[in-house]
Amino acid sequence: MPVDVARILPFAVDTWTPASSLKRHRFLTHAHRDYLVGIATAAAASIYATRLTILIALRICPDLDRAAFVEMEAGAPPLRVPDPDGDFTVAAFDANHCPGAVMFLFESPAFGTILHTGDCRLTPECLHTLPLQVQGRVDYVYLDCTFARCPLPFPSKEDSIRQVINCIWRHPNAPAVYLACDMLGQEDVLIEVSRTFGSKIHVDVDKTPDCHANLSLVAPDILTADAAASRFHVMAFPGLAERAAEILALARARGQPEPLIPMRDEVGVWHVCLSMHSSRDELERALEVVRPRWVVSTTPPVMAMDLSYVKKHCSLSRFAPDDPIWKVLGITTDAMSRTVVTGSPPQSSVETIEKSEVAVTCSVEEFGSDESRQVVEVAAEPTLESS
Missing domain, CATH: 3.60.15.10 (Ribonuclease Z/Hydroxyacylglutathione hydrolase-like)
Structure with a gap:
């Protein structure tokens, strides 16, 4: 959060x-x-x-x-x-x-x-x-x-989607393609696959209801509820490896051509890029x-x-005593002039180290939730380090 x-x-x-x-x-x-x-x-x-x-x-x-x-x-x-x-x-x-x-x-x-x-x-x-x-x-x-x-250097979203498209092109005989793109924000993959291959995307409303609802808002024209009407199917990302193994095993048992399930080993880090x-x-x-x-x-x-x-x-060494940052942090100019100023939450605590270093630690109540226990620290060059 x-x-x-x-x-x-x-x-x-x-x-x-x-x-x-x-x-x-x-x-x-x-x-x-x-x-x-x-x-x-x-x-x-x-x-x-x-x-x-x-x-x-x-x-x-x-x-x-x-x-x-x-x-x-x-x-x-x-x-x-x-x-x-x-x-x-x-x-x-x-x-x-x-x-x-x-x-x-x-x-x-x-x-x-x-x-x-x-x-x-x-x-x-x-x-x-x-x-x-x-x-x-x-x-x-x-x-x-x-x-x-x-x-890691991330490729762009466009490059990531292109990897998916190229992966599909490399497997023209795959009777079905399963795309683990059920998360809000991955609709661009489905839209581009639909546009490139001239096909709608099947989304099972029972298995991936959120994806179905979101796609209905974002790109309803590419959506189909008929599994037989499309080569492309959305599958949930959680449990992807297990579900993929089941699908591949079933196709082999039936003597059918294997479907395509783009995974990390085929398309690199596209799941990371699409985060x-x-x-x-x-x-x-x-x-x-x-x-x-x-x-x-x-x-x-x-x-x-x-x-x-x-x-x-x-x-902070670049900020003047009348800078608005002190007001945002709840720190008075009087406090800045003292060597050590302490206070219990919800007040901020400040320790000033003479000339070379200034550190400000803002209380959780100021900048973070109880769950995160966030602490924001800034120090003057060249000794700036994060906690």
């Missing part, structure tokens, strides 16, 4: 914790099931999301009230949100993650400019949808760092474009501070 935003902010993003329940405005970046945990019991305030995200969320959580949602769309003009502490604007941009997924850009004189990526795959095309004034520097970025520590999260290189390139002053990882326990760009550029 993602972390809570700073307490001073009037909104919550993707969190339905006791801390986020105190917020006056809620935002939902996408509708993967793990991001909806607790939403039905914490929906007192309006929830801003895209139409597709709303429809998927309502299906997964039938107790939700459609009237609780405020609809936004990627690329639409910024929306002004009235707030007693000062109105702010919010705009949505494509997160390149799953259908309906967006990043939110918040702007206000009170808290500055904040980009919350939600879950994202930050390709150059995705970044170019951001306004030009954002492609330079924002105050704070809440960043999806799922693969921040992963050294829809940025690679380490993509994260670093994205940070070079956005040039944030402060970064918070939304995916504990992986730290945004592991990224080389952040280590080089995002250092």
Whole structure:
């Protein structure tokens, strides 16, 4: 689950914790099931999301009230949100993650400019949808760092899908092709397979109901419930190896040609690539474009501070005493002047080491859920290290 935003902010993003329940405005970046945990019991305030995200969320959580949602769309003009502490604007941009997924850009004189990526795959095309004034520097970025520590170079989504298509072309005599693409966000594979081979995709509503429902919203024209009408079938990814072995064994026992089940040994790392999260290189390139002053990882326990760009550029030694970061963190200028300042949660604790190093550890109540026990640390160059 993602972390809570700073307490001073009037909104919550993707969190339905006791801390986020105190917020006056809620935002939902996408509708993967793990991001909806607790939403039905914490929906007192309006929830801003895209139409597709709303429809998927309502299906997964039938107790939700459609009237609780405020609809936004990627690329639409910024929306002004009235707030007693000062109105702010919010705009949505494509997160390149799953259908309906967006990043939110918040702007206000009170808290500055904040980009919350939600879950994202930050390709150059995705970044170019951001306004030009954002492609330079924002105050704070809440960043999806799922693969921040992963050294593997990911091919693009397009290359990954091309591997699947090429795999199918290499087996023209396979009477059936089983695709483990039942997860929300893998619809692009099915759409491209359907387009390339001129065939609908069979999805068993009983075995993969979520996939059937999502595809009905995203690409209903490629969907068929008739197994005999298509060579292409969706199968669930959980238990893929066992299910594949059963299908192959049955075909052999019947003396039938073996069906094709693209696996990792045939198409490389395409399942990883289609996980829809940025690679380490993509994260670093994205940070070079956005040039944030402060970064918070939304995916504990992986730290945004592991990224080389952040280590080089995002250092508290660069912040002036009147910088808004101290207000966001709840740290007073008086506290900054003391050698050691301590406090018990929910306050922040700060230890200042003279000249060479400054470290800030924000309490879980400020930036993380009780489950994640997230700790965000920043230190001045050259001694910056993550915990």
